[in-house]
Amino acid sequence: MGDHAARFFEREAPPERIAGWREAGQVERAFWRQAGEAGLLGASIPVEYGGAGGDFRHDVVLVEAVGQCGVEGFALSLHNVIILPYVLAHGTEEQKARWLPKLCSGESVAAIAMSEPGAGSDLQSIRTTAIRDGNGYRINGAKTFISNGQIADFVIVVAKTDPAQGAKGVSLLVVETGEAEGFRRGKALDKVGLDAQDTSELFFDDVWVPADNLLGTSEGQGFRQLMAELPRERLVIAVGSVVTMHKALDVTTEYVKQRQAFGQRVFDFQNTQFKLAECKAKTEVARVYVEDCIARQIAGTLDLTSAAIAKYWVTDAEWQVVDECLQLHGGYGYINDYPIARMWRNARVQRIYGGSNEIMKMLIARSL
Secondary structure, eight states, rough: OOOHHHHHHHHHHHHHHHHHHHTTOOOOHHHHHHHHHTTTTTTTTTGGGGGGOHHHHHHHHHHHHHHHHHHOOOOOOIIIIIIHHHHHHHOOOHHHHHHHHHHTTTTTOOOEEETTTTBBBBBGGOOOOOEETTTTEEEEEEEEEEETTTTTHHHHHHESSSSGGGGGGEEEEEEEEOOOOOEEEEEOOOOOOOOOOEOOOEEEEEEEGGGGGBSSSTTTTTHHHHHHHHHHHHHHHHHHHHHHHHHHHHHHHHHHHHHTTTEEEGGSSSHHHHHHHHHHHHHHHHHHHHHHHHHHHTTTTOOOHHHHHHHHHHHHHHHHHEEEHHHTTTGGSSSTTSSHHHHHHHHGGGTTTTTTTHHHHHHHHHTT
Protein backbone atom coordinates (compact mmCIF):
# COMPACT_ATOMS: atom_id res chain seq x y z
CA MET A 1 0.00 0.00 0.00
CA GLY A 2 2.90 2.33 0.74
CA ASP A 3 4.34 1.90 -2.75
CA HIS A 4 0.92 2.42 -4.30
CA ALA A 5 0.46 5.63 -2.32
CA ALA A 6 3.93 6.87 -3.22
CA ARG A 7 3.27 6.33 -6.94
CA PHE A 8 -0.07 8.10 -6.62
CA PHE A 9 1.50 11.10 -4.88
CA GLU A 10 4.35 11.24 -7.38
CA ARG A 11 1.85 11.32 -10.22
CA GLU A 12 -0.93 13.47 -8.76
CA ALA A 13 0.90 15.68 -6.25
CA PRO A 14 4.01 16.99 -8.00
CA PRO A 15 5.88 19.91 -6.38
CA GLU A 16 4.16 22.51 -8.56
CA ARG A 17 0.71 21.32 -7.51
CA ILE A 18 1.68 21.39 -3.83
CA ALA A 19 3.07 24.89 -4.33
CA GLY A 20 -0.36 25.85 -5.65
CA TRP A 21 -1.94 24.48 -2.48
CA ARG A 22 0.38 26.62 -0.39
CA GLU A 23 -0.55 29.64 -2.44
CA ALA A 24 -4.28 28.90 -2.12
CA GLY A 25 -4.03 27.88 1.53
CA GLN A 26 -5.86 24.59 0.93
CA VAL A 27 -5.92 21.37 -1.04
CA GLU A 28 -8.55 21.42 -3.76
CA ARG A 29 -11.54 19.10 -3.50
CA ALA A 30 -10.63 17.35 -6.75
CA PHE A 31 -7.57 15.83 -5.08
CA TRP A 32 -9.73 14.25 -2.38
CA ARG A 33 -11.83 12.58 -5.07
CA GLN A 34 -8.69 11.35 -6.78
CA ALA A 35 -7.39 9.94 -3.48
CA GLY A 36 -10.72 8.21 -2.93
CA GLU A 37 -10.65 6.68 -6.40
CA ALA A 38 -7.11 5.45 -5.69
CA GLY A 39 -8.32 3.69 -2.54
CA LEU A 40 -6.39 5.86 -0.10
CA LEU A 41 -9.38 6.99 1.96
CA GLY A 42 -10.96 4.69 4.52
CA ALA A 43 -8.10 2.20 4.53
CA SER A 44 -9.24 0.66 7.82
CA ILE A 45 -12.97 0.88 7.09
CA PRO A 46 -14.73 -2.44 6.27
CA VAL A 47 -15.42 -3.15 2.62
CA GLU A 48 -19.19 -3.18 3.17
CA TYR A 49 -19.00 0.53 3.99
CA GLY A 50 -16.83 1.42 1.01
CA GLY A 51 -13.45 1.09 2.68
CA ALA A 52 -10.42 -1.05 1.95
CA GLY A 53 -11.00 -3.49 4.80
CA GLY A 54 -7.59 -2.97 6.40
CA ASP A 55 -6.61 -1.98 9.93
CA PHE A 56 -4.57 0.64 11.76
CA ARG A 57 -1.34 -0.62 10.18
CA HIS A 58 -2.59 0.36 6.73
CA ASP A 59 -3.51 3.82 7.96
CA VAL A 60 -0.03 4.22 9.46
CA VAL A 61 1.59 3.26 6.15
CA LEU A 62 -0.47 5.92 4.36
CA VAL A 63 0.30 8.59 6.96
CA GLU A 64 3.99 7.80 6.59
CA ALA A 65 3.72 8.01 2.79
CA VAL A 66 2.13 11.46 3.02
CA GLY A 67 5.02 12.66 5.18
CA GLN A 68 7.79 10.99 3.22
CA CYS A 69 6.45 12.30 -0.09
CA GLY A 70 5.98 15.81 1.30
CA VAL A 71 2.28 16.03 0.40
CA GLU A 72 1.70 19.14 2.47
CA GLY A 73 -1.84 20.11 3.35
CA PHE A 74 -3.43 16.75 2.57
CA ALA A 75 -5.00 15.92 5.95
CA LEU A 76 -5.29 12.18 5.34
CA SER A 77 -4.45 11.38 8.96
CA LEU A 78 -7.31 13.58 10.16
CA HIS A 79 -9.77 12.05 7.71
CA ASN A 80 -8.71 8.39 7.93
CA VAL A 81 -7.34 7.95 11.42
CA ILE A 82 -9.27 10.45 13.52
CA ILE A 83 -12.71 11.13 12.06
CA LEU A 84 -13.83 8.01 10.19
CA PRO A 85 -13.21 5.79 13.24
CA TYR A 86 -15.68 7.92 15.23
CA VAL A 87 -18.39 6.96 12.78
CA LEU A 88 -17.31 3.32 12.62
CA ALA A 89 -17.01 2.88 16.39
CA HIS A 90 -19.93 4.95 17.60
CA GLY A 91 -22.35 5.35 14.72
CA THR A 92 -25.50 3.31 14.28
CA GLU A 93 -25.72 0.85 11.42
CA GLU A 94 -27.84 3.35 9.48
CA GLN A 95 -25.30 6.13 10.09
CA LYS A 96 -22.37 4.00 8.98
CA ALA A 97 -24.18 2.96 5.80
CA ARG A 98 -25.19 6.57 5.11
CA TRP A 99 -21.93 8.38 5.74
CA LEU A 100 -18.93 6.08 5.38
CA PRO A 101 -19.15 5.30 1.63
CA LYS A 102 -19.06 9.00 0.73
CA LEU A 103 -16.17 9.59 3.13
CA CYS A 104 -14.24 6.68 1.62
CA SER A 105 -14.82 7.84 -1.96
CA GLY A 106 -13.78 11.43 -1.30
CA GLU A 107 -17.24 12.70 -2.15
CA SER A 108 -17.36 13.96 1.43
CA VAL A 109 -14.42 15.59 3.21
CA ALA A 110 -14.43 15.44 7.00
CA ALA A 111 -13.63 17.78 9.86
CA ILE A 112 -14.15 17.62 13.60
CA ALA A 113 -15.10 20.77 15.49
CA MET A 114 -13.81 20.59 19.05
CA SER A 115 -11.88 23.76 19.93
CA GLU A 116 -13.61 27.06 20.56
CA PRO A 117 -12.34 30.63 21.00
CA GLY A 118 -12.54 30.12 24.77
CA ALA A 119 -11.93 26.36 25.09
CA GLY A 120 -9.13 24.31 23.59
CA SER A 121 -7.75 21.32 25.46
CA ASP A 122 -10.39 21.79 28.18
CA LEU A 123 -13.27 20.23 26.27
CA GLN A 124 -15.56 20.26 29.30
CA SER A 125 -15.66 24.06 29.01
CA ILE A 126 -17.14 24.21 25.51
CA ARG A 127 -20.10 26.57 25.11
CA THR A 128 -21.57 25.34 21.83
CA THR A 129 -25.03 23.94 22.47
CA ALA A 130 -27.32 21.52 20.61
CA ILE A 131 -30.77 21.87 22.13
CA ARG A 132 -33.61 19.55 21.19
CA ASP A 133 -36.12 21.13 18.80
CA GLY A 134 -38.89 18.84 17.56
CA ASN A 135 -37.37 15.87 15.78
CA GLY A 136 -33.91 17.44 15.71
CA TYR A 137 -31.44 19.80 17.38
CA ARG A 138 -30.59 23.49 17.10
CA ILE A 139 -26.84 24.06 17.21
CA ASN A 140 -25.46 27.42 18.32
CA GLY A 141 -21.85 28.32 18.88
CA ALA A 142 -18.47 29.03 17.34
CA LYS A 143 -15.49 26.77 16.70
CA THR A 144 -11.93 27.64 15.77
CA PHE A 145 -8.67 25.99 14.65
CA ILE A 146 -10.70 23.55 12.54
CA SER A 147 -8.56 21.64 10.04
CA ASN A 148 -10.29 21.16 6.67
CA GLY A 149 -12.74 23.84 7.78
CA GLN A 150 -12.91 25.59 4.41
CA ILE A 151 -13.63 22.48 2.35
CA ALA A 152 -15.26 20.00 4.74
CA ASP A 153 -18.92 19.15 4.14
CA PHE A 154 -19.09 16.54 6.94
CA VAL A 155 -18.38 18.08 10.34
CA ILE A 156 -18.58 16.27 13.67
CA VAL A 157 -19.52 18.98 16.16
CA VAL A 158 -18.79 18.66 19.87
CA ALA A 159 -21.70 20.35 21.65
CA LYS A 160 -23.64 20.28 24.89
CA THR A 161 -27.08 18.77 24.58
CA ASP A 162 -27.53 19.36 28.33
CA PRO A 163 -25.41 22.33 29.47
CA ALA A 164 -26.31 21.71 33.12
CA GLN A 165 -24.60 18.30 33.12
CA GLY A 166 -21.03 19.37 32.31
CA ALA A 167 -19.05 16.56 30.66
CA LYS A 168 -22.07 14.25 30.99
CA GLY A 169 -24.07 16.64 28.82
CA VAL A 170 -21.65 16.56 25.85
CA SER A 171 -22.77 14.92 22.60
CA LEU A 172 -21.38 14.59 19.09
CA LEU A 173 -23.58 15.68 16.19
CA VAL A 174 -22.89 15.56 12.48
CA VAL A 175 -23.51 18.68 10.41
CA GLU A 176 -23.69 18.08 6.66
CA THR A 177 -22.84 21.60 5.61
CA GLY A 178 -24.53 21.58 2.22
CA GLU A 179 -27.90 21.16 3.89
CA ALA A 180 -27.33 23.32 6.98
CA GLU A 181 -28.98 26.72 6.98
CA GLY A 182 -27.21 28.99 9.45
CA PHE A 183 -23.83 27.32 9.04
CA ARG A 184 -21.04 29.56 7.84
CA ARG A 185 -17.31 29.41 7.51
CA GLY A 186 -15.18 32.19 8.89
CA LYS A 187 -11.84 33.23 7.52
CA ALA A 188 -9.06 30.77 6.87
CA LEU A 189 -6.57 31.42 9.65
CA ASP A 190 -3.12 32.76 8.78
CA LYS A 191 -0.76 30.33 10.53
CA VAL A 192 2.95 30.15 11.27
CA GLY A 193 3.23 26.93 9.25
CA LEU A 194 1.15 24.30 7.44
CA ASP A 195 0.56 26.77 4.62
CA ALA A 196 -1.30 24.27 2.42
CA GLN A 197 -3.58 23.03 5.23
CA ASP A 198 -6.72 25.13 5.63
CA THR A 199 -7.58 25.89 9.24
CA SER A 200 -10.72 27.85 9.87
CA GLU A 201 -13.32 29.35 12.13
CA LEU A 202 -16.79 27.81 11.89
CA PHE A 203 -20.04 29.37 13.05
CA PHE A 204 -23.34 27.68 13.88
CA ASP A 205 -26.23 30.12 14.06
CA ASP A 206 -29.37 28.19 14.94
CA VAL A 207 -28.31 25.33 12.68
CA TRP A 208 -30.94 22.59 12.68
CA VAL A 209 -29.96 18.95 12.20
CA PRO A 210 -32.26 15.90 12.37
CA ALA A 211 -32.19 13.74 15.48
CA ASP A 212 -30.55 10.89 13.60
CA ASN A 213 -27.47 13.09 13.11
CA LEU A 214 -26.67 12.57 16.79
CA LEU A 215 -23.70 10.20 16.63
CA GLY A 216 -24.76 7.01 18.33
CA THR A 217 -28.04 6.17 19.99
CA SER A 218 -28.28 8.50 22.99
CA GLU A 219 -27.33 11.96 24.22
CA GLY A 220 -24.55 12.58 26.69
CA GLN A 221 -22.11 10.05 25.22
CA GLY A 222 -19.85 12.60 23.53
CA PHE A 223 -17.19 12.92 26.21
CA ARG A 224 -16.89 9.16 26.51
CA GLN A 225 -16.62 8.88 22.73
CA LEU A 226 -13.92 11.55 22.63
CA MET A 227 -11.88 9.91 25.40
CA ALA A 228 -12.11 6.56 23.60
CA GLU A 229 -10.72 7.95 20.34
CA LEU A 230 -8.18 10.53 21.55
CA PRO A 231 -5.36 8.01 22.26
CA ARG A 232 -5.32 7.03 18.59
CA GLU A 233 -5.30 10.70 17.54
CA ARG A 234 -2.33 11.40 19.80
CA LEU A 235 -0.49 8.35 18.53
CA VAL A 236 -0.91 9.35 14.90
CA ILE A 237 0.52 12.78 15.71
CA ALA A 238 3.57 10.98 17.11
CA VAL A 239 3.76 8.84 13.96
CA GLY A 240 3.92 12.01 11.87
CA SER A 241 6.64 13.39 14.13
CA VAL A 242 8.83 10.32 13.64
CA VAL A 243 8.45 10.61 9.86
CA THR A 244 9.52 14.26 10.02
CA MET A 245 12.49 13.46 12.24
CA HIS A 246 13.76 10.84 9.79
CA LYS A 247 13.25 13.17 6.85
CA ALA A 248 14.96 16.10 8.56
CA LEU A 249 17.92 13.91 9.44
CA ASP A 250 18.20 12.61 5.86
CA VAL A 251 18.08 16.01 4.14
CA THR A 252 20.48 17.52 6.68
CA THR A 253 23.01 14.71 6.41
CA GLU A 254 22.98 15.10 2.64
CA TYR A 255 23.36 18.88 2.93
CA VAL A 256 26.32 18.89 5.35
CA LYS A 257 28.15 16.29 3.25
CA GLN A 258 27.99 18.66 0.28
CA ARG A 259 28.45 22.03 2.00
CA GLN A 260 32.03 23.29 2.36
CA ALA A 261 33.30 25.55 5.15
CA PHE A 262 36.89 26.42 6.08
CA GLY A 263 38.23 24.05 3.48
CA GLN A 264 36.31 20.94 4.49
CA ARG A 265 32.84 19.46 4.46
CA VAL A 266 30.57 20.70 7.24
CA PHE A 267 29.96 17.02 7.98
CA ASP A 268 33.65 16.57 8.90
CA PHE A 269 33.47 18.91 11.89
CA GLN A 270 33.15 17.00 15.14
CA ASN A 271 30.34 19.30 16.32
CA THR A 272 28.30 18.42 13.23
CA GLN A 273 28.81 14.71 13.79
CA PHE A 274 27.88 14.97 17.47
CA LYS A 275 24.72 16.96 16.70
CA LEU A 276 23.66 14.49 14.02
CA ALA A 277 24.41 11.60 16.38
CA GLU A 278 22.13 13.17 19.00
CA CYS A 279 19.39 13.61 16.39
CA LYS A 280 19.81 10.04 15.20
CA ALA A 281 19.54 8.68 18.74
CA LYS A 282 16.39 10.68 19.53
CA THR A 283 14.82 9.62 16.25
CA GLU A 284 15.47 5.93 16.84
CA VAL A 285 14.24 6.02 20.44
CA ALA A 286 11.07 7.78 19.28
CA ARG A 287 10.56 5.28 16.47
CA VAL A 288 10.85 2.25 18.76
CA TYR A 289 8.40 3.64 21.33
CA VAL A 290 5.90 4.65 18.65
CA GLU A 291 6.11 1.22 17.00
CA ASP A 292 5.34 -0.36 20.38
CA CYS A 293 2.32 1.94 20.74
CA ILE A 294 1.17 1.00 17.23
CA ALA A 295 1.31 -2.69 18.17
CA ARG A 296 -0.73 -1.96 21.30
CA GLN A 297 -3.26 0.06 19.33
CA ILE A 298 -3.75 -2.85 16.94
CA ALA A 299 -4.12 -5.22 19.90
CA GLY A 300 -6.63 -2.88 21.53
CA THR A 301 -4.46 -2.28 24.60
CA LEU A 302 -3.14 1.25 24.00
CA ASP A 303 -3.99 3.26 27.11
CA LEU A 304 -4.45 6.98 27.62
CA THR A 305 -1.15 7.42 29.49
CA SER A 306 1.01 5.66 26.90
CA ALA A 307 -0.55 7.69 24.09
CA ALA A 308 0.03 10.88 26.07
CA ILE A 309 3.69 9.93 26.56
CA ALA A 310 4.05 9.32 22.83
CA LYS A 311 2.42 12.61 21.91
CA TYR A 312 4.38 14.67 24.47
CA TRP A 313 7.84 13.14 24.23
CA VAL A 314 7.98 12.48 20.50
CA THR A 315 6.70 15.91 19.44
CA ASP A 316 9.17 17.55 21.82
CA ALA A 317 11.94 15.40 20.32
CA GLU A 318 10.77 16.29 16.83
CA TRP A 319 11.13 19.99 17.58
CA GLN A 320 14.63 19.48 19.00
CA VAL A 321 15.75 17.44 16.01
CA VAL A 322 14.27 19.73 13.35
CA ASP A 323 15.67 22.81 15.08
CA GLU A 324 19.16 21.30 15.25
CA CYS A 325 18.90 20.28 11.60
CA LEU A 326 17.92 23.80 10.58
CA GLN A 327 20.91 25.17 12.52
CA LEU A 328 23.24 22.87 10.60
CA HIS A 329 21.93 24.38 7.36
CA GLY A 330 23.17 27.80 8.46
CA GLY A 331 21.52 30.74 6.72
CA TYR A 332 19.98 28.49 4.09
CA GLY A 333 17.96 26.78 6.79
CA TYR A 334 15.97 29.98 7.20
CA ILE A 335 15.05 30.11 3.52
CA ASN A 336 11.68 28.62 2.65
CA ASP A 337 13.02 27.14 -0.59
CA TYR A 338 14.79 24.57 1.57
CA PRO A 339 12.63 21.72 2.90
CA ILE A 340 14.08 22.03 6.40
CA ALA A 341 12.60 25.52 6.77
CA ARG A 342 9.07 24.30 6.08
CA MET A 343 9.59 21.26 8.33
CA TRP A 344 10.64 23.63 11.12
CA ARG A 345 7.59 25.85 10.75
CA ASN A 346 5.22 22.92 10.39
CA ALA A 347 6.66 21.10 13.40
CA ARG A 348 5.85 23.84 15.88
CA VAL A 349 2.13 23.08 16.09
CA GLN A 350 2.72 19.41 16.89
CA ARG A 351 3.20 20.29 20.57
CA ILE A 352 -0.12 22.17 20.62
CA TYR A 353 -2.88 20.34 18.77
CA GLY A 354 -4.35 17.03 19.81
CA GLY A 355 -4.07 18.32 23.38
CA SER A 356 -1.17 20.56 24.32
CA ASN A 357 1.93 18.90 25.73
CA GLU A 358 1.22 20.53 29.07
CA ILE A 359 -2.10 18.66 29.13
CA MET A 360 -0.24 15.46 28.22
CA LYS A 361 1.98 15.92 31.30
CA MET A 362 -1.10 16.33 33.47
CA LEU A 363 -2.53 13.08 32.07
CA ILE A 364 0.76 11.27 32.68
CA ALA A 365 0.99 12.62 36.23
CA ARG A 366 -2.46 11.24 37.05
CA SER A 367 -1.14 7.74 36.39
CA LEU A 368 1.55 8.00 39.06
